Amino acid sequence: MPVSCRPSAPNDPELLRDFTRLVPVGRSLDGVLWLEVGVVSWPTPHTPQLHWEPLQSLPAHASAQAVTQARHAALHDPRYFALCGRCGQRRPQGWMHDGDLCQSCAERWLGVVH
Numbered sequence: 001m002p003v004s005c006r007p008s009a010p011n012d013p014e015l016l017r018d019f020t021r022l023v024p025v026g027r028s029l030d031g032v033l034w035l036e037v038g039v040v041s042w043p044t045p046h047t048p049q050l051h052w053e054p055l056q057s058l059p060a061h062a063s064a065q066a067v068t069q070a071r072h073a074a075l076h077d078p079r080y081f082a083l084c085g086r087c088g089q090r091r092p093q094g095w096m097h098d099g100d101l102c103q104s105c106a107e108r109w110l111g112v113v114h
């Protein structure tokens with residue numbers, strides 16, 4: 001599916017910056033770049049914890065375009081991110097309240113206290 005057909009969210013650039021990263025493994029010639037995705041979990045109700053899960057490996061010499069494409073693809077992976085139906089922001093799955101509502105909206109509109 002072409003990138004342009006997929007819905008984007010106004011905060012996608014922030015998510016790309018804060019919740020995706022590239023980790024080089026090995027030497028530059030035969031190494032790889034691991035694309036990792038930040039996953040939010042809640043070991044206690046008020047303290048979110050971020051950990052990184054490797055999603056995909058790219059060749060160390062991958063072009064900037066290939067890297068950008070892979071990072072964007074990660075944002076559209078429903079295992080990791082979802083679009084909030086109320087505010088239209090994309091959120092890590094760990095920040096979704098229920099269904100397609102994010103926690104911020106759940107607090108604002110439903111009076112849910114996290």
Ligand SMILES: [Zn+2]
Binds near residue numbers: 089101
């Ligand atoms: Zn929302």
